[in-house]
Amino acid sequence: MSHLPDAAPTRSWYRIQAKAEPNQPTSIEVLIYDEIGLRGISAARFIDELKAMDDGRAQITIAINSPGGDVFDGFAIHNALLRLGERCTVRIDGLAASAASVIACGGHQVVMAANAMLMIHNPWTFTYGTAQDLRKTADMMDKARDGILAAYRRKAPAIEDAALIQMLDDETWLNADEALALGLVDLIGEVVALQACRGSTNVLARFKHPPDALLAGSTDIAPAPASEPAAATEPSPDPTLDTARLARNAARFTLACLACGFPDLTEELLMNTPIADDDAVAAKIERLQAIRTLCTSARRPELAADYARSGLSVEAVRARLFDRLLAAQGAAIDNKEPPLTPEAQAAASPNTSAIYAARKKRPSRPAAVKTATPQAPTP
Numbered sequence: 001m002s003h004l005p006d007a008a009p010t011r012s013w014y015r016i017q018a019k020a021e022p023n024q025p026t027s028i029e030v031l032i033y034d035e036i037g038l039r040g041i042s043a044a045r046f047i048d049e050l051k052a053m054d055d056g057r058a059q060i061t062i063a064i065n066s067p068g069g070d071v072f073d074g075f076a077i078h079n080a081l082l083r084l085g086e087r088c089t090v091r092i093d094g095l096a097a098s099a100a101s102v103i104a105c106g107g108h109q110v111v112m113a114a115n116a117m118l119m120i121h122n123p124w125t126f127t128y129g130t131a132q133d134l135r136k137t138a139d140m141m142d143k144a145r146d147g148i149l150a151a152y153r154r155k156a157p158a159i160e161d162a163a164l165i166q167m168l169d170d171e172t173w174l175n176a177d178e179a180l181a182l183g184l185v186d187l188i189g190e191v192v193a194l195q196a197c198r199g200s201t202n203v204l205a206r207f208k209h210p211p212d213a214l215l216a217g218s219t220d221i222a223p224a225p226a227s228e229p230a231a232a233t234e235p236s237p238d239p240t241l242d243t244a245r246l247a248r249n250a251a252r253f254t255l256a257c258l259a260c261g262f263p264d265l266t267e268e269l270l271m272n273t274p275i276a277d278d279d280a281v282a283a284k285i286e287r288l289q290a291i292r293t294l295c296t297s298a299r300r301p302e303l304a305a306d307y308a309r310s311g312l313s314v315e316a317v318r319a320r321l322f323d324r325l326l327a328a329q330g331a332a333i334d335n336k337e338p339p340l341t342p343e344a345q346a347a348a349s350p351n352t353s354a355i356y357a358a359r360k361k362r363p364s365r366p367a368a369v370k371t372a373t374p375q376a377p378t379p
Contacts, residue, residue, distance in 0.1 A: 036069030068098025081106030
């Protein structure tokens with residue numbers, strides 16, 4: 001994992017906290033309330049922090065409200081939870097979508113809030129290169145899909161393979177009752193009032209058919225009670241569902257990342273970009289280009305990717321590069337005037353009396369004599 005030591009503190013997509021009560025065994029609660037694997041924070045760091053806090057006896061609860069994220073980080077966390085055995089309980093507080101649903105299936109017991117949702121689908125990615133490169137990526141995506149199927153099959157072996165594959169192809173959204181019936185969760189908990197998970201708006205807009213309540217940022221995603229049908233009205237277009245605009249801006253942003261030399265950051269940066277907003281995409285692209293130019297001008301192009309990921313403004317990046325250059329030179333800027341030497345002090349105060357006396361000793365110049373230029377005789 002790359003690290004930028006002088007950047008602003010990086011916001012993590014998880015939080016781990018231990019709870020110790022009198023006469024009670026220690027318990028650990030892990031909150032995954034953001035997109036998994038973003039901002040350069042990997043599953044390896046997550047697992048290391050959890051191991052450092054776990055004494056091998058603590059009951060561990062994984063609370064999830066996440067739109068998903070990096071599928072390979074999801075696999076790593078899923079496997080780590082499996083190794084915890086009966087000590088691990090997963091609690092779906094709001095949304096467990098995509099890679100977050102893979103993580104959820106790693107718990108020994110999965111409890112899903114009555115108004116929560118779980119979504120399963122095929123993995124997706126952005127790529128570029130030759131036809132051979134694209135074939136390699138497609139093969140890798142097929143293997144990732146096999147891993148996703150294995151995680152769901154282990155948790156819910158009663159689901160037939162053909163039905164499960166179709167659910168992934170269709171991008172299936174499940175409420176608590178449906179997930180329980182399929183065997184993907186073990187218990188249904190009480191209704192939980194929640195805010196939308198951080199960063200979910202941009203991610204949800206890329207899914208095929210996310211529930212309207214999620215797109216609206218509703219905290220209650222349970223089906224609304226039946227009511228009398230209202231008069232038909234012409235629905236206003238929702239910019240977040242303009243697939244043509246999303247595709248155009250996604251392609252535009254991807255090309256900009258490639259041009260700036262950030263191919264490995266394309267997906268991460270795109271997930272933090274409101275691709276339904278043309279102006280926001282243009283501003284993000286302008287920022288990436290400015291950061292690349294600054295780092296190249298400072299002869300530190302290797303820092304550009306870290307600064308792009310950090311979320312720092314262009315001005316903040318300029319200031320940090322300036323500090324780095326000064327540190328490399330081992331000097332600081334001193335705007336004070338240097339002290340004058342004795343010679344400089346003497347030169348700074350001319351002796352006007354001596355100058356006047358020297359001028360009086362000079363001999364006066366004779367007056368200039370003008371001679372007439374002879375004229376040619378007039379014929």
